[in-house]
Amino acid sequence: MPMVLVKGAIIQCTHGGQLQLSAGDSRLTVGDNGAITSGMEAGLTFGSPTSPVSGMLSPCSAQTPTTPSTFVACVTAPAVAGVSKKLTVGNVPVLLDSATGSTVSGAGPGKWSVSSAGQIKLESV
Numbered sequence: 001m002p003m004v005l006v007k008g009a010i011i012q013c014t015h016g017g018q019l020q021l022s023a024g025d026s027r028l029t030v031g032d033n034g035a036i037t038s039g040m041e042a043g044l045t046f047g048s049p050t051s052p053v054s055g056m057l058s059p060c061s062a063q064t065p066t067t068p069s070t071f072v073a074c075v076t077a078p079a080v081a082g083v084s085k086k087l088t089v090g091n092v093p094v095l096l097d098s099a100t101g102s103t104v105s106g107a108g109p110g111k112w113s114v115s116s117a118g119q120i121k122l123e124s125v
Helices: none
Strands: 010-011 019-020 023-031 034-035 056-058 075-089 092-104 110-116
Touching: 019 034
Parallel strands: none
Antiparallel strands: 010 019, 010 110, 019 056, 023 034, 075 092, 092 110
């Protein structure tokens, strides 16, 4: 069964960017880290080599197709998969380690996925 995402989970984009999630809903915690609920993953920027962001573990390498090219880090869209069907916090589903979604950048569309749930204790369906 998939793990529930919590604060500290790591997501990655198709261009190599990795971002550690810095907020969760404290009404459900695992190891003192709040669960990530649906919607919290939307609108996050991975950061680039020229524009780092808080929580960036590795920069997104997406670049514009123009010459000269510039870095344009991916921004996450809401999850299209990996949203729990049974576990909610305040009637909002939690995200699971199977969560994925699309990204938008000046380089065109991409995808994001989970590389670490941030915990290994709580599973859901």
